[in-house]
Amino acid sequence: xxxxxxxxxxxxxxxxxxxxxxxxxxxxxxxxxxxxxxxxxxxxxxxxxxxxxxxxxxxxxxxxxxxxxxxxxxxxxxxxxxxxxxxxxxxxxxxxxxxxxxxxxxxxxxxxxxxxxxxxxxxxxxxxxxxxxxxxxxxxxxxxxxxxxxxxxxxxxxxxxxxxxxxxxxxxxxxxxxxxxxxxxxxxxxxxxxxxxxxxxxxxxxxxxxxxxxxxxxxxxxxxxxxxxxxxxxxxxxxxxxxxxxxxxxxxxxxxxxxxxxxxxxxxxxxxxxxxxxxxxxxxxxxxxxxxxxxxxxxxxxxxxxxxxxxxxxxxxxxxxxxxxxxxxxxxxxxxxxxxxxxxxxxxxxxxxxxxxxxxxxxxxxxxxxxxxxxxxxxxxxxxxxxxxxxxxxxxxxxxxxxxxxxxxxxxxxxxxxxxxxxxxxxxxx
Amino acid sequence: xxxxxxxxxxxxxxxxxxxxxxxxxxxxxxxxxxxxxxxxxxxxxxxxxxxxxxxxxxxxxxxxxxxxxxxxxxxxxxxxxxxxxxxxxxxxxxxxxxxxxxxxxxxxxxxxxxxxxxxxxxxxxxxxxxxxxxxxxxxxxxxxxxxxxxxxxxxxxxxxxxxxxxxxxxxxxxxxxxxxxxxxxxxxxxxxxxxxxxxxxxxxxxxxxxxxxxxxxxxxxxxxxxxxxxxxxxxxxxxxxxxxxxxxxxxxxxxxxxxxxxxxxxxxxxxxxxxxxxxxxxxxxxxxxxxxxxxxxxxxxxxxxxxxxxxxxxxxxxxxxxxxxxxxxxxxxxxxxxxxxxxxxxxxxxxxxxxxxxxxxxxxxxxxxxxxxxxxxxxxxxxxxxxxxxxxxxxxxxxxxxxxxxxxxxxxxxxxxxxxxxxxxxxxxxxxxxxxxxxxxxxxxxxxxxxxxxxxxxxxxxxxxxxxxxxxxxxxxxxxxxxxxxxxxxxxxxx
Numbered sequence: 001x002x003x004x005x006x007x008x009x010x011x012x013x014x015x016x017x018x019x020x021x022x023x024x025x026x027x028x029x030x031x032x033x034x035x036x037x038x039x040x041x042x043x044x045x046x047x048x049x050x051x052x053x054x055x056x057x058x059x060x061x062x063x064x065x066x067x068x069x070x071x072x073x074x075x076x077x078x079x080x081x082x083x084x085x086x087x088x089x090x091x092x093x094x095x096x097x098x099x100x101x102x103x104x105x106x107x108x109x110x111x112x113x114x115x116x117x118x119x120x121x122x123x124x125x126x127x128x129x130x131x132x133x134x135x136x137x138x139x140x141x142x143x144x145x146x147x148x149x150x151x152x153x154x155x156x157x158x159x160x161x162x163x164x165x166x167x168x169x170x171x172x173x174x175x176x177x178x179x180x181x182x183x184x185x186x187x188x189x190x191x192x193x194x195x196x197x198x199x200x201x202x203x204x205x206x207x208x209x210x211x212x213x214x215x216x217x218x219x220x221x222x223x224x225x226x227x228x229x230x231x232x233x234x235x236x237x238x239x240x241x242x243x244x245x246x247x248x249x250x251x252x253x254x255x256x257x258x259x260x261x262x263x264x265x266x267x268x269x270x271x272x273x274x275x276x277x278x279x280x281x282x283x284x285x286x287x288x289x290x291x292x293x294x295x296x297x298x299x300x301x302x303x304x305x306x307x308x309x310x311x312x313x314x315x316x317x318x319x320x321x322x323x324x325x326x327x328x329x330x331x332x333x334x335x336x337x338x339x340x341x342x343x344x345x346x347x348x349x350x351x352x353x354x355x356x357x358x359x360x361x362x363x364x365x366x367x368x369x370x371x372x373x374x375x376x377x378x379x380x381x382x383x384x385x386x387x388x389x390x391x392x393x394x395x396x397x398x399x400x401x402x403x404x405x406x407x408x409x410x411x412x413x414x415x416x417x418x419x420x421x422x423x424x425x426x427x428x429x430x
Numbered sequence: 431x432x433x434x435x436x437x438x439x440x441x442x443x444x445x446x447x448x449x450x451x452x453x454x455x456x457x458x459x460x461x462x463x464x465x466x467x468x469x470x471x472x473x474x475x476x477x478x479x480x481x482x483x484x485x486x487x488x489x490x491x492x493x494x495x496x497x498x499x500x501x502x503x504x505x506x507x508x509x510x511x512x513x514x515x516x517x518x519x520x521x522x523x524x525x526x527x528x529x530x531x532x533x534x535x536x537x538x539x540x541x542x543x544x545x546x547x548x549x550x551x552x553x554x555x556x557x558x559x560x561x562x563x564x565x566x567x568x569x570x571x572x573x574x575x576x577x578x579x580x581x582x583x584x585x586x587x588x589x590x591x592x593x594x595x596x597x598x599x600x601x602x603x604x605x606x607x608x609x610x611x612x613x614x615x616x617x618x619x620x621x622x623x624x625x626x627x628x629x630x631x632x633x634x635x636x637x638x639x640x641x642x643x644x645x646x647x648x649x650x651x652x653x654x655x656x657x658x659x660x661x662x663x664x665x666x667x668x669x670x671x672x673x674x675x676x677x678x679x680x681x682x683x684x685x686x687x688x689x690x691x692x693x694x695x696x697x698x699x700x701x702x703x704x705x706x707x708x709x710x711x712x713x714x715x716x717x718x719x720x721x722x723x724x725x726x727x728x729x730x731x732x733x734x735x736x737x738x739x740x741x742x743x744x745x746x747x748x749x750x751x752x753x754x755x756x757x758x759x760x761x762x763x764x765x766x767x768x769x770x771x772x773x774x775x776x777x778x779x780x781x782x783x784x785x786x787x788x789x790x791x792x793x794x795x796x797x798x799x800x801x802x803x804x805x806x807x808x809x810x811x812x813x814x815x816x817x818x819x820x821x822x823x824x825x826x827x828x829x830x831x832x833x834x835x836x837x838x839x840x841x842x843x844x845x846x847x848x849x850x851x852x853x854x855x856x857x858x859x860x861x862x863x864x865x866x867x868x869x870x871x872x873x874x875x876x877x878x879x880x881x882x883x884x885x886x887x888x889x890x891x892x893x894x895x896x897x898x899x900x901x902x903x904x905x906x907x908x909x910x911x912x913x914x915x916x917x918x919x920x921x922x923x924x925x
Binding site: 410413 | 617624626627635724784850853923
């Protein structure tokens with residue numbers, strides 16, 4: 001159990017806490033707001049390094065397309081600031097609070113980068129890694145150091161910021177980040193195709209993604225999942241829906257919607273509000289959220305909490321199902337989904353043109369083997385939500401081939417030779 | 431610039447080393463004859479030359495693995511090389527090192543339109559990938575100016591950019607997977623056709639590592655559908671400050687152009703004299719703004735850009751009305767380097783990035799330096815992302831001019847760092863900017879980077895003498911110094 005929490009106000013104090021832990025030989029649980037504590041392998045430490053006191057935007061220069069903020073800055077502060085200048089974090093950071101039964105809007109910038117999670121726009125805009133330009137932080141030796149830069153184009157030295165994205169605080173306790181910010185789309189619409197089977201749906205998404213129409217979202221919700229959407233046009237379609245998002249300047253969106261609707265034979269077009277709402281659901285895995293009483297939907301801005309799953313049917317109320325995130329080459333998506341459905345009592349939906357499958361599976365002892373077996377070499381699977389004992393026993397992150405694992409251990413040691421920072425959060429002994 | 435002192439003990443074993451390499455790569459794959467080695471003595475940074483001890487040209491991943499393992503066992507340094515187009519000396523050979531040429535890895539392995547990616551060997555040229563998928567209307571987005579010659583393996587080593595990278599990203603944003611070999615011969619696969627690899631983003635740190643971490647033997651890149659159309663507008667300004675303001679205003683309006691280039695007066699004149707692109711000669715700054723995408727979008731935005739330019743006081747504006755005209759706008763910019771080459775016996779191309787708002791200050795200080803060093807400078811500038819390419823004009827045959835040009839260049843790069851920018855936006859550190867790294871990074875920053883190197887190559891045999899100004903032994907870097915009871919912040923909040 002955690003007994004003591006260090007909550008530094010400055011980066012120098014954070015370095016001091018790590019030096020103290022190093023001297024004591026005791027590991028630290030490195031955390032921001034703790035909104036994603038349920039994600040990853042559980043770790044047990046006597047001390048927590050709480051970075052949420054390192055908060056505040058240091059510099060935001062919209063014309064330079066960069067924002068520098070302390071690691072503990074709440075996303076709830078950053079996103080409205082960007083929206084005011086009609087900008088955004090283009091990788092569409094997920095807000096997974098509700099998936100873990102917590103309120104929405106609690107995450108920090110450091111946590112978003114440390115978990116490296118990206119939303120539907122991943123297919124066109126990249127992930128957190130692609131937008132992290134510079135970092136400052138404390139390595140496991142207690143050294144406060146910096147990596148990368150504060151300009152959008154930089155190849156000076158190793159790209160240390162990339163290593164930070166998705167490292168779950170195991171390499172460095174981040175104290176400050178510089179991220180790339182981009183214009184937010186002026187408009188956005190979504191084409192809807194009704195009643196497609198998985199394979200036909202992914203084929204349609206592939207056609208859309210092969211077109212020159214700059215698709216920025218490509219998802220498929222099988223009937224059971226679509227029925228749980230709070231977006232009328234989606235739930236009311238009466239079956240599976242396949243969704244293709246087009247964003248950009250008004251006249252451009254209008255022209256592309258018209259052209260692609262024709263090319264795909266789409267059944268309907270979701271308006272701007274419905275489009276925003278459904279992609280927020282898809283982004284935040286709202287269909288598998290356990291909230292019995294979803295918070296009211298606030299209009300406008302990216303901050304609105306995702307409408308959580310409706311409190312009916314399987315998975316509503318107390319959804320105890322395990323959530324898996326599966327990254328796969330898109331063409332293999334339907335096959336992998338089929339295998340998972342065959343092996344497990346599971347619901348799932350597709351994002352990233354078929355390349356991302358979110359699975360909610362009724363707990364089964366052989367679930368990990370079934371899912372990873374279905375994947376083969378075509379991708380990897382992460383156990384996103386499960387009780388602590390399951391995440392302790394199972395491999396939460398996809399097992400790495402031996403040589404990659406060995407190199408990962410050496411990289412961990414290069415930052416944190418004594419295993420002070422979140423040891424075991426990703427892999428045992430790392 | 432000094433390279434690490436050659437190890438006489440290794441050079442004395444040259445015959446033995448060559449024999450060991452010939453046992454792995456038979457026939458013409460091992461080059462030891464001095465006249466043939468000459469072809470490898472430098473890369474695109476021709477000011478520095480060094481004959482390698484021996485060149486080996488493996489043809490398979492297994493051969494690369496055996497070559498590296500053998501070199502490690504024999505304590506021999508290795509310098510990897512793609513097409514040798516580096517502008518920072520990344521492939522400069524070592525007198526006591528093996529030069530590992532990857533030119534035989536020249537096949538595209540898999541074109542996968544369904545997953546929108548290409549799997550290729552690393553020796554395929556950047557343009558070769560685009561050409562291989564052009565029949566279906568696809569292309570590979572990063573487009574360094576050397577794209578006709580440079581290889582995708584080299585692009586990964588350098589994290590290459592190009593004029594379109596503001597909108598489409600650098601190499602690192604377009605690579606999905608690699609197969610690579612570590613110095614001890616271990617073969618690894620990172621990433622693949624899926625979007626997210628598990629574990630640490632090792633591919634992210636390998637990309638742009640300038641051949642210091644491993645040798646890439648296979649690459650998976652994503653491909654994009656070609657934009658339906660592209661149009662450009664040529665805009666002239668009475669001052670460079672107004673040009674910079676215009677760029678900022680375009681971005682503030684939410685427009686990310688496919689390309690946005692700026693040239694200063696000397697560069698405009700050199701280019702116009704050379705290719706007669708029709709550039710205005712009475713302006714201080716010339717912008718080329720290219721918009722690409724669906725026709726409805728391009729038409730909409732080109733009008734908005736023209737309006738913004740007017741509001742920022744442009745004195746010249748021309749919108750391309752045909753593909754031919756668009757290409758003519760680019761002809762001058764693309765010929766800027768050779769155009770400068772016509773007006774000066776030699777030129778030295780720099781590559782810093784600055785926050786764009788610092789442009790007027792940087793141009794003014796650069797002019798002062800130009801006066802002080804008595805050397806002319808012409809500027810071409812990836813305006814969208816703040817990446818400057820000052821071209822310093824000099825004559826290598828005049829005693830002392832090369833040294834003066836180098837000092838001038840170093841001062842420019844220090845200035846870039848001083849205003850909040852970085853030493854290199856796309857050309858890499860290599861040997862060229864190695865000794866300036868301490869201007870951008872503290873010792874603690876560089877130590878951490880070198881510890882990453884130790885995780886990949888603990889003996890420091892892969893491309894030593896590049897990127898880092900000081901070589902440290904990994905054992906020394908790895909020591910942990912613990913100071914018990916030295917909590918310097920007794921007021922550190924805890925509860």
